[in-house]
Amino acid sequence: GAPFDVRFIAATHQPIRQLIMNRLFREELYYRLSVITIKLPPLRDRKEDIPFIVNYFLEKHSRLNKKTPARISDQAMEQILNYNWPGNIRELENSIERAVVISSDTVEQIDLPVGDADYTKIPLPADETYSGIQHGLNFHLNQDQTDMIHELLMRNYPLKQINDIVSRQAEKTAIIKILSDTLGNRAEAARRLGISRPALYSKMKEYGIE
Secondary structure: OOOOOOOOOOOOOOOHHHHHHOOOOOHHHHHHHOOOOOOOOOHHHOHHHHHHHHHHHHHHHHHHOOOOOOEEOHHHHHHHHOOOOOOHHHHHHHHHHHHHHHOOOEEOHHHOOOOOOOOOOOOOOOHHHEEEEOOEEEEOOOHHHHHHHHHHHHOOOOHHHHHHHHHHHHHHHHHHHHHHHOOOOHHHHHHHHOOOHHHHHHHHHHHOOO
């Protein structure tokens, strides 16, 4: 067949050199991938880029949630610009995704978790928050999840939509956690989640997980 040119782009927030030293990442794979290395500064050091990134995520998650393109108020944008974003681009996207889901057509300050409880980060339950019960877990919602549900109820969301929102956040958190645990091995992640690799790829694309 005709020749073709391929370029691979790999991104990580993990300390690769430390992983190599600890034999958790293959050294030969690192040198195959790292022909050209680009270090991207954290969001807090390039705040001039944030409005463009925010508008991209607004359009993306409006489309994914089948809503009219969301806008953002000046006050909400100012709040975003004043936040340091320790979780960088992933935290920003999670915050915009949540805001799009719960807002009407304009994202306001109240729709953002910035400087408040971040409902998009649903942590795994600590030991004291659950107990094994024969064939399952007696799971207790943490305060952030409870607050999110209360807010959705105040906005007159029906039970089915509330369930869908909470379920999507739990599913997304589970996928990110298992990919981290498997160091990005998608085949192993799919096996541990009990789903096929195509199903995992589809969910990663849906949630914007790279």
